[in-house]
Amino acid sequence: MSLRLGDIAPNFKAKTSIGEIDFYEYLGSSWGILFSHPADFTPVCTTELGKTAALKDEFAKRNVKVLALSVDTLESHKSWIPDINETQHVAVDFPIIADDDRKVSSLFDFIHPNASATATVRSLVVIGPDKAVKLIITYPASTGRNFLEVLRVVDSLQLTANYSVATPVDWKEGEDVIVVPSISTEDAIKKFPKGVKVVKPYLRYTPQPNK
Ligand code: BEZ
Numbered sequence: 001m002s003l004r005l006g007d008i009a010p011n012f013k014a015k016t017s018i019g020e021i022d023f024y025e026y027l028g029s030s031w032g033i034l035f036s037h038p039a040d041f042t043p044v045c046t047t048e049l050g051k052t053a054a055l056k057d058e059f060a061k062r063n064v065k066v067l068a069l070s071v072d073t074l075e076s077h078k079s080w081i082p083d084i085n086e087t088q089h090v091a092v093d094f095p096i097i098a099d100d101d102r103k104v105s106s107l108f109d110f111i112h113p114n115a116s117a118t119a120t121v122r123s124l125v126v127i128g129p130d131k132a133v134k135l136i137i138t139y140p141a142s143t144g145r146n147f148l149e150v151l152r153v154v155d156s157l158q159l160t161a162n163y164s165v166a167t168p169v170d171w172k173e174g175e176d177v178i179v180v181p182s183i184s185t186e187d188a189i190k191k192f193p194k195g196v197k198v199v200k201p202y203l204r205y206t207p208q209p210n211k
Pocket of ligand 1: 042043141
């Protein structure tokens, strides 16, 4: 099944490195990140899962629960985790889904047959508290993702979910944001008391409203 932005992420039950989970129950009212990696005991994946563990406090600060997935078995995940911990100097404690029957991969379209018939690609889906899909990124096996970029996007998603703003190119937390086109400049001036800088009628900046 192909999943698109705005779709409701499907629920599932799965075996994971921390036990059986029901996806929706596990997420509760948190944001969620579900990401696939091609295979256990591979170098790039080892660094990606290590970085995810290292950013545990950053995800927690943003109320995000993280889950990884590959089509390897539970036994494989369990014997790989000590290697990640040892080589990346972390303690992996987020669930890694053992999707050896490809049930979840197929729900989330994590196998791209023209890239690999058997392994999952590097896909990552951000899910909001409403269970709707907010972001989908897909990288090939040969390119590790940038998890600081994932945090940056989460910051943007959480900000823009609550304020009538969008974030410009390369935006980072604390920088000025863009007033969405649907708001008139007159209304923007009332809505954003920190000020509105009009560069063009369609390009208007305001300081980040929740800072
Ligand atoms: C890796 O995680 O290092 C990797 C996995 C599959 C293909 C290439 C690299």
